[in-house]
Amino acid sequence: MTDLSRLYMPITSDPFERNDNYTELLPSPALRPYIRCFWGTQKPVGHNYSRLVIPDTCMDIIIRFTESTAVTAFCPIDESSGYSAECSFDDSCSVFAVRFFPWSAAMFAEIPDITAAVTPEEIFPKLTRMLTETVLREKDIYARAKAAEQLLLSLICPEKADNDVMNALYLSIISNGNVRVTDLAGYTALSIRSLQRKFAVSAGKSPKILTDLIRYQLLWQETALGNGISVSEAVEKFGYFDQAHMLNDFRKRHLMTPSEAVKRLSRP
Numbered sequence: 693m694t695d696l697s698r699l700y701m702p703i704t705s706d707p708f709e710r711n712d713n714y715t716e717l718l719p720s721p722a723l724r725p726y727i728r729c730f731w732g733t734q735k736p737v738g739h740n741y742s743r744l745v746i747p748d749t750c751m752d753i754i755i756r757f758t759e760s761t762a763v764t765a766f767c768p769i770d771e772s773s774g775y776s777a778e779c780s781f782d783d784s785c786s787v788f789a790v791r792f793f794p795w796s797a798a799m800f801a802e803i804p805d806i807t808a809a810v811t812p813e814e815i816f817p818k819l820t821r822m823l824t825e826t827v828l829r830e831k832d833i834y835a836r837a838k839a840a841e842q843l844l845l846s847l848i849c850p851e852k853a854d855n856d857v858m859n860a861l862y863l864s865i866i867s868n869g870n871v872r873v874t875d876l877a878g879y880t881a882l883s884i885r886s887l888q889r890k891f892a893v894s895a896g897k898s899p900k901i902l903t904d905l906i907r908y909q910l911l912w913q914e915t916a917l918g919n920g921i922s923v924s925e926a927v928e929k930f931g932y933f934d935q936a937h938m939l940n941d942f943r944k945r946h947l948m949t950p951s952e953a954v955k956r957l958s959r960p
Contacts, residue, residue: 694858695725696795700865702728702748702909705773705946707916708958713737717837723845726796730837732788742775744956746912747945749905751797751896753812753820754789755827762824766812768896769794771905773947788827788836790844794902795861798894799852800844807896819847856880857894860887861902869907870931873900907931908945911938915950916957 710716712734719727728750736758752767798806801815812820822843830836860876876899877884891899907930914921914929923935932938939949946953
């Protein structure tokens, strides 16, 4: 199986953010092809904390918890930005989450169609139960991530990966998201309808939508990470008609222009 994580590493609205309210931890090399990161709080946060969540093309199992109580949620791939939900408890709570790549959640799922359910207990019953027990037992995000990694390594089933979806995503990524669905279908030797059905089961999105989101994500990476690409170069690289088309597409996904988004970044 091609390690797509070497080609594509989605980022958040602020990839430099590291504080008590939000920390990302990379998994070990053995798990890195399947898990984008672990993330969460370093200490309990209150109800007034919220973050801008952009379409990162990932899926998350999120656990919000106190010392004795936990609430879980499954976040599928988003198409637009919004602000994160507040804690569900009266007092402050902690957060720990596992972020899957768009191609990898199905490798941990215990049902054949991850879009057929809406809670992590329905999709990953064993993983969710054991993960919740882990985060309630461990005392900090680093210990939780270490324990979660061992759990994920024991439960992963790479044979559940859909090779046609993986191949289509590979073409989409190396094409900077500037590729037609007919080309994806031809590359995988499938009909468009068959490819759409496979994407719906594995990722919960159509190949067209996910390819558009990959283009947006790659454009945001170029912008946020300061690679020095000009507007005209970006228009050409990502296959937009013109500057206005690119800016409108970005604003639709990110709720603001690229320059406004860059001003919000926490510089290291």
